[in-house]
Amino acid sequence: MAGDLSNIPDPLAxxxxxxxxxxxxxxxxxxxxxPILEPMGLTHPQYLVMLALWEHGRLSVKELSRLLQLDPGTLSPLLKRLESADLIRRQRDSRDERLLAVTVTPAGQALRERAEKIPATIMERLGMSLEELQNLNRTLNRVIDAASREPV
Structure with a gap:
C-alpha cells in the first residue's frame, strides 16, 4: 500500500x-x-537494563532480551559489566537450570533512588512538558509496532 506523496515537493529531501x-x-x-548517567557509572544501554530490572524484578536473560529488544549477544556484555560493578547478579534459575536469572543487588537497588530524578531532569533539559513527551512516546510506540509487523 503506497502512500500519496504528491503534495511533497521532493519526497527524497x-x-x-x-x-x-x-x-x-x-x-x-x-x-x-x-552527563546524567556517567556519574552513576552507567551507559544508556545499561540504564535500560536497570530500568527493566527495577520494574520487573527477577528476569531471565531471555525475558530481558525480549523486553529490551536486544539480541543476547549484545545483552551479555552489558550484563557482565553491570555484574562487575555489583549492580546485578546473574545465576542459574533454581527451577530451570537452563535459564540464567538476573536480579538487582542491594547496590543496584540503591542506585534506583538516584535514577528517579532522571525523567524530570530530561524533561527540563528538553524543555518539553510531560504531556508532550507522553504523546511522543505513544507515537514512537506506534511507529515501533508498525515497523515490527511483517510487510503485506
Missing amino acids: LENQVCFALVVASRTVLAHYR
Whole structure:
C-alpha cells in the first residue's frame, strides 16, 4: 500500500525522511542522558537494563532480551559489566537450570533512588512538558509496532 506523496515537493529531501528524524532525535536526546548517567557509572544501554530490572524484578536473560529488544549477544556484555560493578547478579534459575536469572543487588537497588530524578531532569533539559513527551512516546510506540509487523 503506497502512500500519496504528491503534495511533497521532493519526497527524497533529507528533511522529509522519517529515518533521518529518528536517528537525529535519538542521538541528540541520548546526548542529554550521558552527563546524567556517567556519574552513576552507567551507559544508556545499561540504564535500560536497570530500568527493566527495577520494574520487573527477577528476569531471565531471555525475558530481558525480549523486553529490551536486544539480541543476547549484545545483552551479555552489558550484563557482565553491570555484574562487575555489583549492580546485578546473574545465576542459574533454581527451577530451570537452563535459564540464567538476573536480579538487582542491594547496590543496584540503591542506585534506583538516584535514577528517579532522571525523567524530570530530561524533561527540563528538553524543555518539553510531560504531556508532550507522553504523546511522543505513544507515537514512537506506534511507529515501533508498525515497523515490527511483517510487510503485506
